[in-house]
Amino acid sequence: MALWLVQALNGIGFGVLLFLIAAGLTLVFGVMDLVNLAHGVQYMLGAYCAVVGAQLTGSFAAALLIAVAGALAGGVILERLVLRPLLGRSHLQQVLGTYGLILLLEEGARAIFGPAPLSLGLPAMLDWSLRLPGGSTYPVYRLFLIGAGLVVALALWLAIDHTRTGMRLRAGAANPVMLSALGVDTGRLFGLVLIAGAVLAGFAGALAAPIVSVEPGMGGAVLILGFVVIVLGGTGSMRGAFLGALLVGLMDTVGRGALSALLGAVLSPAAARQAGPALASMLIYLMMAAVLALRPGGLLPSPARA
Amino acid sequence: MSITLRAGRRARAWNVGLGLWLALAAAPWVARLAAYPYLVDIADRAALTAAAAISLQFLVGVAGLVSLGHAAFLGIGGYAALAFAVGGANEAALSLPAAVIGAASFAALTGLLALRTRGVTFIMITLAFAQMAYFIAQSFELFGGSDGMPLDPPALLGTGLLRSPAALHGIALLALAACLVGAPRLTRSRFGRVLRAGTESPARVIAAGFDLRAVRLRAYVLSGAAAGAIGWLLAEHAGFVSPAMMEWRVSGELLVMVILGGTRTPEGAGLGAVGLVAAEEVLAAFTDHWRLLLAPVLILIALRFGPRRP
Amino acid sequence: MTPALELRALNLAFGALAVTRNVSLAVAPGEAHALIGPNGAGKTTLLAQIAGTLRPASGRVLLAGRDVTALPPHRRALLGLARTFQVSALAHGLSALENVALAVQRRTARPLALLRRAAPDPEADGAALAALEAVGIAARAGLPVRDLSHGERRAAEIACALAARPACLLLDEPLAGLGPAEAAAMIGLLRGLKGRTAMLLVEHDMEAVFALADRVSVLVRGEIIASGAPALVRADPAARAAYLGED
Numbered sequence: 025m026a027l028w029l030v031q032a033l034n035g036i037g038f039g040v041l042l043f044l045i046a047a048g049l050t051l052v053f054g055v056m057d058l059v060n061l062a063h064g065v066q067y068m069l070g071a072y073c074a075v076v077g078a079q080l081t082g083s084f085a086a087a088l089l090i091a092v093a094g095a096l097a098g099g100v101i102l103e104r105l106v107l108r109p110l111l112g113r114s115h116l117q118q119v120l121g122t123y124g125l126i127l128l129l130e131e132g133a134r135a136i137f138g139p140a141p142l143s144l145g146l147p148a149m150l151d152w153s154l155r156l157p158g159g160s161t162y163p164v165y166r167l168f169l170i171g172a173g174l175v176v177a178l179a180l181w182l183a184i185d186h187t188r189t190g191m192r193l194r195a196g197a198a199n200p201v202m203l204s205a206l207g208v209d210t211g212r213l214f215g216l217v218l219i220a221g222a223v224l225a226g227f228a229g230a231l232a233a234p235i236v237s238v239e240p241g242m243g244g245a246v247l248i249l250g251f252v253v254i255v256l257g258g259t260g261s262m263r264g265a266f267l268g269a270l271l272v273g274l275m276d277t278v279g280r281g282a283l284s285a286l287l288g289a290v291l292s293p294a295a296a297r298q299a300g301p302a303l304a305s306m307l308i309y310l311m312m313a314a315v316l317a318l319r320p321g322g323l324l325p326s327p328a329r330a
Numbered sequence: 331m332s333i334t335l336r337a338g339r340r341a342r343a344w345n346v347g348l349g350l351w352l353a354l355a356a357a358p359w360v361a362r363l364a365a366y367p368y369l370v371d372i373a374d375r376a377a378l379t380a381a382a383a384i385s386l387q388f389l390v391g392v393a394g395l396v397s398l399g400h401a402a403f404l405g406i407g408g409y410a411a412l413a414f415a416v417g418g419a420n421e422a423a424l425s426l427p428a429a430v431i432g433a434a435s436f437a438a439l440t441g442l443l444a445l446r447t448r449g450v451t452f453i454m455i456t457l458a459f460a461q462m463a464y465f466i467a468q469s470f471e472l473f474g475g476s477d478g479m480p481l482d483p484p485a486l487l488g489t490g491l492l493r494s495p496a497a498l499h500g501i502a503l504l505a506l507a508a509c510l511v512g513a514p515r516l517t518r519s520r521f522g523r524v525l526r527a528g529t530e531s532p533a534r535v536i537a538a539g540f541d542l543r544a545v546r547l548r549a550y551v552l553s554g555a556a557a558g559a560i561g562w563l564l565a566e567h568a569g570f571v572s573p574a575m576m577e578w579r580v581s582g583e584l585l586v587m588v589i590l591g592g593t594r595t596p597e598g599a600g601l602g603a604v605g606l607v608a609a610e611e612v613l614a615a616f617t618d619h620w621r622l623l624l625a626p627v628l629i630l631i632a633l634r635f636g637p638r639r640p
Numbered sequence: 641m642t643p644a645l646e647l648r649a650l651n652l653a654f655g656a657l658a659v660t661r662n663v664s665l666a667v668a669p670g671e672a673h674a675l676i677g678p679n680g681a682g683k684t685t686l687l688a689q690i691a692g693t694l695r696p697a698s699g700r701v702l703l704a705g706r707d708v709t710a711l712p713p714h715r716r717a718l719l720g721l722a723r724t725f726q727v728s729a730l731a732h733g734l735s736a737l738e739n740v741a742l743a744v745q746r747r748t749a750r751p752l753a754l755l756r757r758a759a760p761d762p763e764a765d766g767a768a769l770a771a772l773e774a775v776g777i778a779a780r781a782g783l784p785v786r787d788l789s790h791g792e793r794r795a796a797e798i799a800c801a802l803a804a805r806p807a808c809l810l811l812d813e814p815l816a817g818l819g820p821a822e823a824a825a826m827i828g829l830l831r832g833l834k835g836r837t838a839m840l841l842v843e844h845d846m847e848a849v850f851a852l853a854d855r856v857s858v859l860v861r862g863e864i865i866a867s868g869a870p871a872l873v874r875a876d877p878a879a880r881a882a883y884l885g886e887d
Contacts, residue, residue, distance in 0.1 A: 053450045061582070109633050115396055115450065120589045121632030123582050128625035135619045244578060248461045251454035259451055298472065305465035309458055313443050316455065320446040515755060520745055523758035526733065527742060533729035534800065537691075538743040539717040545752060 026158035031277045033156075037166050039273025040173030044228035045246060046253040046265040047180060048221015054260020054326065055196035055203070056214050058111055059118040062102065062125035063225055063250065064243025070095045070226025071233040071242065072133060075144045084147030088230050095226020099219040107218050108211075126243070133240040141237035169231050176227065177266060184262055193217065197260035197326040252312050258322025267324055272308055280304040340514070347510045347597035350380070350604060355503050358496075370495065374502040376607040378564050380600035381502075383587040384509040385556040387599035390588050392517050393549040394529030396453050398581050399440075399460030403433040403554040405467060405576030407561025412473055412481055412571040422484040422492055426562050433558020434551050436463065441550035445543050460581055467573040478572020481565055498567055505563055506600070509556070513596035516552075525549055586628065642705040644669040644808045644838030645721075650689055650699035659685045660696065661862040667808065669704075670835040674849045674870075675842045677859035678882065683842045684726060686859065687810050690840070691723045692716045704807060718746070722806035726813050728797045730785045735759075736796040737781040741768035743804040771803040772796070775829060791822040798829065809833070811841040815848055827852060850874070858882060 049063050070091045077090030106125060110118045145151075146165050153161035184190035192213055196203040204210045229242075236242065253272050257264020283304050287296040315323060357373030382404060389395045410429035414420055440459040444452055468476045483493040491497055516522050528535040528542050535542050565571045574580075583606070591602030613620030643666040652660040659682040667673045675683055688694040690701055692713035701709045708716050722743075730739050737759075744764040745751050772778045775795040780788060788796065794814065801809055814830070815823050827848050833839060834854070843849050849856065850870045857867040858879045866879040873879050 053454075057450060059450055059453060106629060106633070113632070115453065116390070116585075116589050116593065117632045117635075119396070119398070119453070119582075120586055121629050123586055124625045124628030124632060126582075127621045127628070131619050131621035131625065135622065245461075248457055248578060252458050255447075255451060255454055255458065298470075301469035302466050305469050306462055309462035312455075312458060313440075316443045316446060518757055518759070519754050520750070520756055520758045520761070521752045521754050523734070523738065523745075524742065524752065527731035527739070530731040530733055531729045533693075533725060534731055534739060535742065536714045537717055537723055537729065537800070539714050539746040539804070540742075540751070541712070541714050548752070 026156065026160035027281070028278065029156055029158055030160050030162060031281050032274065033162055033166065033170070035274035035277035036270065037170050037173075037273070038276060039270035040170050040177070041228045041232055042246075042249055042253050042272055043177060043266050043269035044173055044224045044231075046250045046257075046269055047177075047262060048217065048224050049250050050254045050257065050260055050262065050265045051193060051197065051217045052221055053254060055193060055200055055217065056111060057115075057200060058107065059115050059122065060107065060218075061119065061122040061247065062107075062129070063221065064247030065126055065129040066095060066098060066102075066222045066225035066243075067229040067232075067246050068133065068238075068240065068243040069098045069129070070229030071144075071236075071238045072137065072142075072229075073226065074230035074233040075142050075238055078144055084150075084234075087144070088227075091230030091233075092223060092227055095223045095229075096219065098226065099222025102222065103215055103218040108215065111214065130240045130243070137240070139240060141239040144233040144238065146234045165234060169235075172231060173228075176224070180224075180262065189213070189216070194326070249308070252308060254322075255312055256315050256323055258325035261322060261324050261326040264322050264324035264326075268322075271311065275307050275311055279307045283307065343595040343597040344514075346601060350597065350600055351377075351503065351506060351510060354380075354506065354604070358499060370499060372607070372611055374499055374567055375564075376604045377502040377506040378560055378567060379584075379587070379607055380603040381505045381509045382557055382560045382564075383584055383591070383599040383603035384506075384513050384596040385553050385560065386584050387588045387591070387593060387596050388513055388516065389549060389553045390585070391593040391595070391599075392522055392529075393525045393546055393553075395445075395546060395550065396585070397456040397550075397553075398453050398578070398585060399456035399458075400553075400557055400584050401576045401578070401580035402460035402463040403437065403557035404561030404564060404580070405463060405573070406433045406436055407558040407563075408481075408565030408571040408575050409467060409473060410558070411484065411562050411565045412479060415481055415484070416473065416479070420482055420484045421488070422486045425484060426559065429558045429562035430555045431558075433561070434555040437551045437554025438547070441547045441554075445546055445550065457578060457581065460576060461578060464573050464576045464578070467576060474572065476573055478570060478574070481569055481571050483566060483569070492566070501563060502567065505560060510596060510600065517596075521545070521548070590628075590631065641668060643667055643702070644671070644704055645690065645840060646700075646702040646705075647686075647690065648700040648702070650686070650696045650701070652685065652689060652694065652696045659862050660689065663699070663859075663862070663864055665840075665857055665864065665867070667838045667840055668854075669807070669838050671854045672830070672834050672839045672841065672852050674853035674856045675840060675859055676844070676846070676849060676856060680861075681859045682862040683859055684812060687723065687812055687840070687842060690810060691721065717743075717804070720804075720807035721810070722801035722804050722808070723810035724797045724801050724812055724814060726816065728793045730793060730796060730800070732786040733784060735782050735784050736772060736777065736788060736792070736799070737765065737768055739785060739796060740771050740781075740799045740803045741765055743800060744768050747804065768799075768803055771799040774802060775799045776825060790817050791819065794818060794822075794826070798826070802833075806837060808838045808840070811839060811843075813842055813844065815843060815845045823848065 045067055052058050052060050073094030074087045074091040077087035078084060081087065106121055110121050150165040150168050153163050156162050184193060192208050249272060253265055253268040256271060257268030284300055287300050354373045354377045357370045361367050361369035386400045389397050407429035410432050411425050414425035444455040447455060473479055486492045524535055524540055524545050532542055587602040587606050588599045591598030609624060610620065613623050645667040647663055647665040650660050650663040663686060677683055685694060689696045692711060700707055703716065703719050703721055708719065741761060741764040744767045748763050769778055769781060772781045775798050777792050777795045780792055785793060785796065814826055818826060830852055853870055855868060856870050856873040857864050858873060860882040865882060866873050866876040
């Protein structure tokens, strides 16, 4: 029981991070029809900025702020120089351009910081464990991560559901073509989405930095999981991204645990040891495949796309 | 553009393809002249990569399906070779068909689902399924896990015919030739025409009575099967199989090669592949961080060339 | 006699907006049946449900007595249903001949042959060329569609539909954008099809409608409010109100 709770919390934490990454990206795909492969490096940028910030100031809080500032700066530069010009171009050119960005930024990180993973120590204030019901302990930092992520998610929800800009975004997600026909300044709106998405991803990278290894290639796997989340939830749907992210997070933690238990009960230890990891790594993608088979539009698609 | 202009363009493309093939075929002699034996290895790798790029170009340029997961088929081909070697039956007549069937099956299963979507979503799904294959490969301790394993050259019908560098060179060239000849023929076929018409006007093709999704699935499986065979060849050429064969970066690089080559002709994709492999080799001689030199070029090309979307 | 096309109680709504309300209609073999109505009445949506690109919420679509409601569009095409689109659906990079030949190719023994050359295609080109002659653009058949004028593209669109020798033809505003000479030619062509091919024709040009149609149905806000011989419909008060009132 205690183990399940730990795994569930891990899953929620992972899900929260994935939501921060997927939230901006799903709008970029759904409203702007832009293939932005470089979103993963925004995450990496945030993580590296946090590491540098912590080394410079010695304070985790300052490191977070520096990471957000760095992600903002990076987002603005990328948006102005590369992403906005790519908006009017074909998907193939967008793939080419953003792939080039990945090469540039990952290699840049490798050149500046070296290929070896960096680490960021946990802030002293959060470097302890809480006793959970059931007996096991859980790192407080991870609880902080969950909390911070949920606060941001709440702020996003308020922004999208209760502001005019948010309304325009929702309209754009439902019917992108109509948006500019209705006179909305899509240039500014899209710029806002791209930069906000970059900041969210960078913030996620900073939050993740103390508990993952910070290396130049860290954005890749995260980007692809972000895609899975978006497919699960429905392109252009924030609610879908939230649900999808939690599902992926829980499936990757609780799901794996459940699978091991199941295999251990049904198969011999040797067979379970062989098949287990393979099946476990497939779980998330099998879930995506199942959703695709039953509801190709996603679990919570935005209105006109259902 | 009339039929005759189209024929002229095809003739030019054919010449490019022939020139490319001859240049790669000449590698052993050039290597001896330049006293640089490694050149043959590079040429073989370039030829096989070009073949892989051509198999992707068929999907992208003819069927209009932008796949960011093509490396999965390469990897499946490679792991088929490894599976038979590890299993004690390292016979090409067995493992190569297995590679093709394995890759084709993966293409059929994932294609069935992926082809229910379009555009950006399709791109994401192909990437995700390839990542799944990557993680599955990583998890098999029997095949070396995330490190991979060396692969011994296979027997061919019991003989050691495939075990010489000359044989490897010959097979790489044969594979490239097959792609350079086969891809345009497929494109010009009835099947190819339905695909081409389907990218411009799906409604027209459906109104004519074609099940467009089924036709596209067929293209996806054909392309995947070809890539499976090429992956098998790449693995035998490298003498090593690892999950890195199907990393998403490999898929990305293949797509970049196709885009650089112009997506409209297989010869262009081949040229893009050989060009990129050559550029990487040359740049890497100068600096470890050669990607920093290549990346801005890619970005500039993306921003400057190609059509604006209507 | 079994109708070539029959609609029974079709209903469809997009959210709260009912776009097709209990629509029933029958088109006899060889009959030219016009569907008229104000803009936004749901005519194109109805055609889409007949063709199969939209699924009705309830009701049935029958082709020559066979229930095709559950069949996808390409299957209905193979059963003898052809349609033209409001905005021409043609592959612009291919020639007019190739576009038209697609439907013929589908009906050959090996429509998806992997190695058989598509162009020129002796098996399919003959019938395709005949269809293009019937619409008067055989001379321009070898040109890519992007080089054709609007009128020629509309003609090619009809040729695509005719090449498959359909039993039932759905026409979505075939006269739209045509000059007077081209329109007259189109009307002549369609008149020539009467008796052989059942036609359901959505059109705004009232003169053409009344010159061509054997029967007329009026669609207003998703509902058929009048249906019958042209003269009767012209005199029907409900139809007049819908048209003259709405205009």
